[in-house]
Amino acid sequence: xxxxxxxxxxxxxxxxxxxxxxxxxxxxxxxxxxxxxxxxxxxxxxxxxxxxxxxxxxxxxxxxxxxxxxxxxxxxxxxxxxxxxxxxxxxxxxxxxxxxxxxxxxxxxxxxxxxxxxxxxxxxxxxxxxxxxxxxxxxxxxxxxxxxxxxxxxxxxxxxxxxxxxxxxxxxxxxxxxxxxxxxxxxxxxxxxxxxxxxxxxxxxxxxxxxxxxxxxxxxxxxxxxxxxxxxxxxxxxxxxxxxxxxxxxxxxxxxxxxxxxxxxxxxxxxxxxxxxxxxxxxxxxxxxxxxxxxxxxxxxxxxxx
Amino acid sequence: xxxxxxxxxxxxxxxxxxxxxxxxxxxxxxxxxxxxxxxxxxxxxxxxxxxxxxxxxxxxxxxxxxxxxxxxxxxxxxxxxxxxxxxxxxxxxxxxxxxxxxxxxxxxxxxxxxxxxxxxxxxxxxxxxxxxxxxxxxxxxxxxxxxxxxxxxxxxxxxxxxxxxxxxxxxxxxxxxxxxxxxxxxxxxxxxxxxxxxxxxxxxxxxxxxxxxxxxxxxxxxxxxxxxxxxxxxxxxxxxxxxxxxxxxxxxxxxxxxxxxxxxxxxxxxxxxxxxxxxxxxxxxxxxxxxxxxxxxxxxxxxxxxxxxxxxxxxxxxxxxxxxxxxxxxxxxxxxxxxxxxxxxxxxxxxxxxxxxxxxxxxxxxxxxxxxxxxxxxxxxxxxxxxxxxxxxxxxxxxxxxxxxxxxxxxxxxxxxxxxxxxxxxxxxxxxxxxxxxxxxxxxxxxxxxxxxxxxxxxxxxxxxxxxxxxxxxxxxxxxxxxxxxxxxxxxxxxxxxxxxxxxxxxxxxxxxxxxxxxxxxxxxxxxxxxxxxxxxxxxxxxxxxxxxxxxxxxxxxxxxxxxxxxxxxxxxxxxxxxxxxxxxxxxxxxxxxxxxxxxxxxxxxxxxxxxxxxxxxxxxxxxxxxxxxxxxxxxxxxxxxxxxxxxxxxxxxxxxxxxxxxxxxxxxxxxx
Numbered sequence: 004x005x006x007x008x009x010x011x012x013x014x015x016x017x018x019x020x021x022x023x024x025x026x027x028x029x030x031x032x033x034x035x036x037x038x039x040x041x042x043x044x045x046x047x048x049x050x051x052x053x054x055x056x057x058x059x060x061x062x063x064x065x066x067x068x069x070x071x072x073x074x075x076x077x078x079x080x081x082x083x084x085x086x087x088x089x090x091x092x093x094x095x096x097x098x099x100x101x102x103x104x105x106x107x108x109x110x111x112x113x114x115x116x117x118x119x120x121x122x123x124x125x126x127x128x129x130x131x132x133x134x135x136x137x138x139x140x141x142x143x144x145x146x147x148x149x150x151x152x153x154x155x156x157x158x159x160x161x162x163x164x165x166x167x168x169x170x171x172x173x174x175x176x177x178x179x180x181x182x183x184x185x186x187x188x189x190x191x192x193x194x195x196x197x198x199x200x201x202x203x204x205x206x207x208x209x210x211x212x213x214x215x216x217x218x219x220x221x222x223x224x225x226x227x228x229x230x231x232x233x234x235x236x237x238x239x240x241x242x243x244x245x246x247x248x249x250x251x252x253x254x255x256x257x258x259x260x261x262x263x264x265x266x267x268x269x270x271x272x273x274x275x276x277x278x279x280x281x282x283x284x285x286x287x288x289x290x291x292x293x294x295x296x297x298x299x300x301x302x303x304x305x306x307x308x309x
Numbered sequence: 310x311x312x313x314x315x316x317x318x319x320x321x322x323x324x325x326x327x328x329x330x331x332x333x334x335x336x337x338x339x340x341x342x343x344x345x346x347x348x349x350x351x352x353x354x355x356x357x358x359x360x361x362x363x364x365x366x367x368x369x370x371x372x373x374x375x376x377x378x379x380x381x382x383x384x385x386x387x388x389x390x391x392x393x394x395x396x397x398x399x400x401x402x403x404x405x406x407x408x409x410x411x412x413x414x415x416x417x418x419x420x421x422x423x424x425x426x427x428x429x430x431x432x433x434x435x436x437x438x439x440x441x442x443x444x445x446x447x448x449x450x451x452x453x454x455x456x457x458x459x460x461x462x463x464x465x466x467x468x469x470x471x472x473x474x475x476x477x478x479x480x481x482x483x484x485x486x487x488x489x490x491x492x493x494x495x496x497x498x499x500x501x502x503x504x505x506x507x508x509x510x511x512x513x514x515x516x517x518x519x520x521x522x523x524x525x526x527x528x529x530x531x532x533x534x535x536x537x538x539x540x541x542x543x544x545x546x547x548x549x550x551x552x553x554x555x556x557x558x559x560x561x562x563x564x565x566x567x568x569x570x571x572x573x574x575x576x577x578x579x580x581x582x583x584x585x586x587x588x589x590x591x592x593x594x595x596x597x598x599x600x601x602x603x604x605x606x607x608x609x610x611x612x613x614x615x616x617x618x619x620x621x622x623x624x625x626x627x628x629x630x631x632x633x634x635x636x637x638x639x640x641x642x643x644x645x646x647x648x649x650x651x652x653x654x655x656x657x658x659x660x661x662x663x664x665x666x667x668x669x670x671x672x673x674x675x676x677x678x679x680x681x682x683x684x685x686x687x688x689x690x691x692x693x694x695x696x697x698x699x700x701x702x703x704x705x706x707x708x709x710x711x712x713x714x715x716x717x718x719x720x721x722x723x724x725x726x727x728x729x730x731x732x733x734x735x736x737x738x739x740x741x742x743x744x745x746x747x748x749x750x751x752x753x754x755x756x757x758x759x760x761x762x763x764x765x766x767x768x769x770x771x772x773x774x775x776x777x778x779x780x781x782x783x784x785x786x787x788x789x790x791x792x793x794x795x796x797x798x799x800x801x802x803x804x805x806x807x808x809x810x811x812x813x814x815x816x817x818x819x820x821x822x823x824x825x826x827x828x829x830x831x832x833x834x835x836x837x838x839x840x841x842x843x844x845x846x847x848x849x850x851x852x853x854x855x856x857x858x859x860x861x862x863x864x865x866x867x868x869x870x871x872x873x874x875x876x877x878x879x880x881x882x883x884x885x886x887x888x889x890x891x892x893x894x895x896x897x898x899x900x901x902x903x904x905x906x907x908x909x910x911x912x913x914x915x916x917x918x919x920x921x922x923x924x925x926x927x928x929x930x931x932x933x934x935x936x937x938x939x940x941x942x943x944x945x946x947x948x949x950x951x952x953x954x955x956x957x958x959x960x961x962x963x964x965x966x967x968x969x970x971x972x973x974x975x976x977x978x979x980x981x982x
Contacts, residue, residue: 307905
């Protein structure tokens with residue numbers, strides 16, 4: 004039942020961004036797990052389109068911020084402006100007061116602006132001018148970024164990276180998908196044609212169900228094997244944090260639930276492993292990120308408890 | 310209830326091996342009962358019939374106990390206990406349904422093994438006990454690890470046994486020995502030939518064909534000449550015309566010590582014979598503490614000899630006791646009538662003679678001159694057995710000669726008595742000791758004379774000097790004792806003799822160390838180690854209390870740990886590993902990093918023929934391992950599926966041709982992950 008429901012969303016989104024069903028599934032898993040999503044790829048691949056399509060499909064309020072190097076925290080969080088009629092300051096909420104915030108090109112913003120997102124992402128609240136305001140759940144940040152080597156970027160600090168549950172790469176479309184893109188009438192029209200297939204309440208309900216997905220002792224043992232492996236293996240600079248462990252558990256739960264099960268199996272974890280752990284790990288040798296194939300080969304050594 | 314039948318044959322094997330040494334001791338109906346029950350269990354298993362219900366089993370138990378009560382009444386000895394165990398061990402397999410039942414039945418087998426000690430402590434019995442413990446432990450291993458190989462199970466069992474040996478030795482040497490027999494009941498004495506307490510014609514010759522050992526003797530110095538080796542057991546005083554009886558009211562000897570011109574010290578290892586007589590060489594002067602010497606120079610122990618007994622004695626080698634008082638009228642008393650011709654003969658031979666020696670000589674000469682034959686098969690005696698023997702048949706064995714001689718002496722007015730015991734013995738070259746077998750049983754006579762006291766006279770020696778010089782076979786006509794061995798194995802007889810002596814020396818040492826290890830020996834052993842026995846009991850009690858409380862703690866801990874846990878999760882692991890083993894034999898190996906679903910996908914690609922089995926097992930496994938509520942029968946179904954799963958080994962050709970076609974369809978099955 005649930006599987007079909009999710010597949011339905013996947014179908015819809017992939018009507019806009021063609022040939023990227025695996026990425027769409029992962030992105031959905033991330034959002035239903037209640038996590039923030041980082042989409043990383045070269046410009047023009049369709050990162051923004053994917054983010055927009057997802058937001059529309061889920062029927063959530065949507066705001067978009069384009070990060071630039073001159074952007075200030077107030078541009079996102081909102082500012083108090085003196086109202087001459089009322090004779091007092093009144094707060095003008097920024098774009099963050101929404102349900103899905105698309106932060107485009109997040110690594111073009113200054114670190115100061117980037118860290119303005121931290122509190123919102125972690126705690127679901129913002130503090131402006133000494134006053135704390137709650138964000139109405141569900142609240143997601145979908146950020147896109149260009150690969151680090153591109154000009155004019157400020158790399159996200161590790162603490163910021165750790166806030167994103169998943170990072171996914173979109174990648175070039177396949178040959179036939181690209182042909183269809185070329186034949187089609189442009190993305191904008193299709194995007195505006197997407198109708199939401201669930202409500203805010205549906206999303207909350209699904210999130211609750213996902214957090215109830217059972218993780219057996221054997222599963223947790225495997226998860227711990229993975230986490231300990233990254234901490235003890237000579238291949239990694241720093242091992243996975245407990246927060247990363249929680250992220251792995253949540254993502255696996257979400258993946259399991261989306262595939263119609265109320266318990267997670269090691270394969271669920273493996274499917275989301277690179278997306279959850281990839282941006283949190285660095286190679287010990289060159290402090291660079293590890294390629295997916297290499298990372299999965301390393302993880303395939305971790306024994307699954309029988 | 311898991312109702313696994315495949316263990317039953319091995320459990321029955323353990324019971325059977327444990328029971329085997331008892332089969333001859335138990336009443337026939339108990340043996341038949343066991344055989345019937347076990348056969349019935351096997352038949353039930355073969356044809357998949359349900360075993361009898363609780364009512365039938367209870368009824369069988371009641372019937373068995375009533376049968377035992379009828380058989381043994383109040384005579385509760387070792388055999389009765391073993392019979393009870395056997396009866397229950399026969400019924401128990403009928404109700405084996407759970408693992409616990411299987412364990413209990415195997416422990417029952419251990420129990421039966423240990424009861425062997427109630428019957429016999431010989432070396433052979435001990436070796437057999439080791440074998441049965443080995444088998445029983447292997448069965449115990451088997452029912453806990455049914456997939457293991459037989460060889461490994463026996464090896465593990467042997468390792469456990471070997472590890473237990475030091476503990477066994479420590480307990481054997483240090484655990485306080487109980488005086489008296491184990492648990493207070495005596496061994497059943499059936500089937501043991503021993504010296505009988507009445508002497509009648511034919512009583513001793515029966516023993517001649519019995520080659521078993523009566524006792525063994527080690528001498529401190531050289532072994533005396535065979536003519537001195539008269540081992541006295543019982544002195545027969547009362548004659549009723551056919552048989553001789555011993556004096557029941559024996560008086561204790563005043564003071565045996567004092568005369569020791571040709572003293573010889575020796576150590577006797579006496580096999581159990583279930584009466585109180587201890588055998589001593591003529592004439593004992595110093596006896597063991599636990600024995601009592603009587604005024605007829607016989608020695609008895611305080612209780613019947615029901616276990617192998619070792620004692621040290623000192624004897625003065627001579628053929629007369631030395632001056633004693635006139636023993637009394639009992640020694641010249643004869644029945645009022647009967648054997649008239651013998652009485653006449655006695656009168657005639659003793660006429661005009663006053664010296665006892667002369668009378669003895671004339672009677673011995675009579676035996677020598679009248680063609681008496683020494684034989685095992687004398688004709689049956691009639692109403693006047695002495696007359697018949699002396700004048701009709703003149704064929705007889707030692708008891709005939711001793712009895713007739715004593716009769717003649719009493720008729721002539723000379724005090725005389727018959728002594729029953731053993732004469733001679735084989736010297737075992739391995740260990741230089743003497744083996745006295747039942748076949749050396751002998752009877753001789755003693756006559757009283759004023760100067761020399763009781764004088765030993767052996768009429769058999771006159772008739773058949775070979776009996777004394779070269780053992781029981783020497784005195785007989787050739788062929789009279791020839792058995793199978795002599796007829797067919799003559800060429801090997803020297804070798805067989807050697808082997809027999811070797812074995813005897815071996816088991817003598819066994820007896821000395823194991824069977825004869827008594828309270829006194831233990832005391833001596835500990836004292837040699839510098840530990841006083843009384844000093845030891847306190848710490849030993851403390852130690853036992855300590856061990857007991859440790860076990861109590863472990864028990865309580867296990868109880869608290871296991872309370873509420875019905876199924877141990879490890880079973881799932883065990884079964885899944887079995888499945889992986891089978892798969893590996895079928896050509897699909899699981900890497901440790903592979904999850905169950907990945908493995909199932911891979912397996913389905915490699916072996917599309919096994920796909921449905923692999924799917925079923927994997928699904929159940931995932932349910933059991935990862936789902937919060939696997940369902941009540943999930944484990945049973947899983948176990949059954951794994952057991953049933955028997956893949957054909959992979960054939961290379963078939964494999965290559967099917968992989969490609971299979972790939973697409975199989976991955977689809979698991980697409981949901």
